[in-house]
Amino acid sequence: MNAAAGEAQERLHFLQRLGELTGRIRATPEADDIMLEMSAELCNLFCADRITIYALSPDGACLESKLKTGLASFKQLKLPVSKESVAGYAALARRMVNLADVYDEAGLRAIDPALRFQQGVDRRTGYRTRQMLAAPILDGERLLGVVQLINNTRNCPFSAVVEEATGILCDAIATAFARAAGAPERDRSRFALLLPDAVLPRAQLETAMRSAAARGLDIEDVLLDELGIRIGIVGRALAQFYGVPYFTFQVERRRPQRLLDAFNRDFVVRHGWMPLEEGRNGLFVLAVDPDAARASGAFARVFPDATPIWCVTTRREFGWMTTQFFGADSDGGAEATTIRPGPGPARPDVSQALVGSAVLPLLEGALRQGVRELHIATESGPDGTIRFTVTGVLAHGRG
Template sequence: MSSINKGGASDVASRLAFFKGLQTVTNRIHATENIDEIMFELSTDICSLFAADRLTIYVVDESKTTISSRVKTGLHSIRTIRLPIAENSVAGYVALTGQMLNIHDAYDEQELKAISMRMEFRKEVDERTGYRCHQMLVAPIASAETGDVLGVIQLINTRSGEVFSAIAEEGIQGLGQTLAVAFAQRRHALVQPKSKYEGLVNDAKLTSAELEAATSLAREQGLSLEALLLEQYKLKPVDIGSAISRFFGVPYEPFRADRVKPLDLLRNLKRDYVQQAQWLPLEENPEGLLTLVTDPEQAIASRVVQNVFPKATPVFCVTTQVEFMQTVAQFFGGSAADDASVSELLSDMQEDDGEGNPIAEDVSAAADNELVKLVNRIIIDAHRQGASDIHIEPRPGKEKTQIRFRRDGSLTPYIEVPSSYRNPIVTRIKIMCDLDISERRKPQDGKIKFRRFGPLDIELRVATVPTTGGLEDVVMRLLANSEPLPLDKLGLLEGNYDRLRQTIAKPYGIFFVCGPTG
């Protein structure tokens, strides 16, 4: 209905047709489940109604200091735009003051300064995309009861090239009121879920009691919660994928049997490394390097994708663990058994003349199949020999890295690793416990659940400590995930055992269980 921007505001038929269309949009808004659905599915209809090019809906964040909008930038990617609630941007000004703005030319600095001396139009997006903003109609999404601004609705560029008309101003104010009601009714949809699987309850796939019971059962049986939900609760991967997508705020990517294997991206990646690091490049497109992950936050924090592909811009999509492993198998096929001895593994690792590798080379070396097997073998041997700690001690120059086990309180030498692998072996351990591989100047602490990487159900507490020459020492403490011992198996004297039973049977007081770490 482009006539609303062609001087047809006085035309009764045009006005009736416009508000009839607005009522249709209003009904669809009330039928949606969340704000993303309004943005991604109703955007075209709203733009058509107002004869505008683009629509953006901002939501006031919980801190009430910024507004944010989730914008679809391609088939697989969604980008979050955040602006401060302040006078230095058009949308931020509307969120701050609650006033509607109808701007003729966003590039006209005099027009913007007449509204606020601090206001400016951010041209970075236009310069990057080649799209130029001119007209802007921006209105607050405010509660009719309290007057609180819940968000901002913004239309960009009329199709006629003229300023947005009076009827468009009236319509966007009504649309803002409708959205305020929708925001209030769906406030839970705007709140970040507290857990990866909370969305299953919101989607009525599980009850809260069922999710709690499944979580407890998975913990008792030593299974992943995802596997239990798929096997015993008969959920579909797409159900879980939708929930974790909402939690992490990135698109869900299901397994696709027809996906083409990206040979150029997989050239320097090993199957074992990809499987354990839990990220996999799928394709490179104009949006960036589409990367499949099970935990986007871990991938972003570790910057491991940027380190392996320094010239690429990662665009993350999330998937379930089972679908990730299906894709890994699709790209790499089966993996060889990891049963080589530590001496055989060391014989395959050749020394070079370098004084150490940069981070990018460390990551590449850490992905090497032989190094991955070596680290696993060190942990397995430490457990089998009854060691309580593993000490990784790199030395400067061309001296080999010493690895020692602590058994019965005493440190005993285990093996020495070529100096060229001193940084990659530390990097590999950091990857296993989700630490920042680029941080080498500060101590870090983490843990490894070794069941993800090897045949043992044990946990390791990891500490890294910077040493001289830019090196890092690593200490790993082994903690067995054993079942609790019955009281009568603790080896107490009979008198002490009787006193213990009498003490803990009392209905009052505090009983302390103290002992060494682990």
């Protein structure tokens, strides 16, 4: 076999392996499976010593690592979408960058006078980055992230074949990322799997989930109306599922006038989120599906300068709060079917608004300490006092 034939055979084998990997990536039900299962195969195929896959942050300002091979630390890498790094530039310019030596400042300036290579990781770890290829992950014109290859194991610049293959890889990852962004609403019912067996045995729960799906019902309504599960238990399962605090409905909660000035009932019902309270560390935002609300990017468009603190509640309680702040749906039309309010709760005997004001600083502090759920129970005293008990769940080991 002559050299040309051998080269053609090698290219064919490369493309076959690439097709197998990208096919698996496109078909994966969870985008993170790419990172967990295929990192070694991707490095081997592209002859890269390391690979990093970044996803664009919800606010679009930075890249957050989804996969980083070769680093001992599990700390997430964050890079601004700017010319201050190679990956950041690839995202900003939406173009592939292939560098033979990242320390060659003349080579960097030839691409863009402001382009820089972040040398901090090399300094901290003793690793020497040489070659680097970074390519944007795009869904049409929409930026989703960046693929970054580091150090060709053949100690030469990444070839034109690898450039072409990286573009194909980016297309496959874009498909997986786009699917994951649209998945939270469909997958929300899985929160029910976190209900304790003591509350609802697993076999009975699975039967209820199948029944809800067959009848086109929300599993939340089945749990509350047909199985009699307390709403607080459902809310705590949602909090555990999304990893955010659970906010219960409070009849005495005051409408945040300034925050809701730009909102109407139709928007809140269709999008399933609303701002609740301004805190020292950000804006508390209530959602029935924090993942979907976060992925939509709507918060950043409405509050471009605010930091969201996402909270979750049941659809039932969200419906009550929507009615409390915006009034009942007058025509009972389409928006009434999006968030089902259900029967309203009885007005409590104690002023929950006073308690809410008292414990808000406690909630903010709890969030900083990794408490993912805070539940407040109140009781009226005979002398007009209000006794309240606060319980929570600490996310052990959160860094």
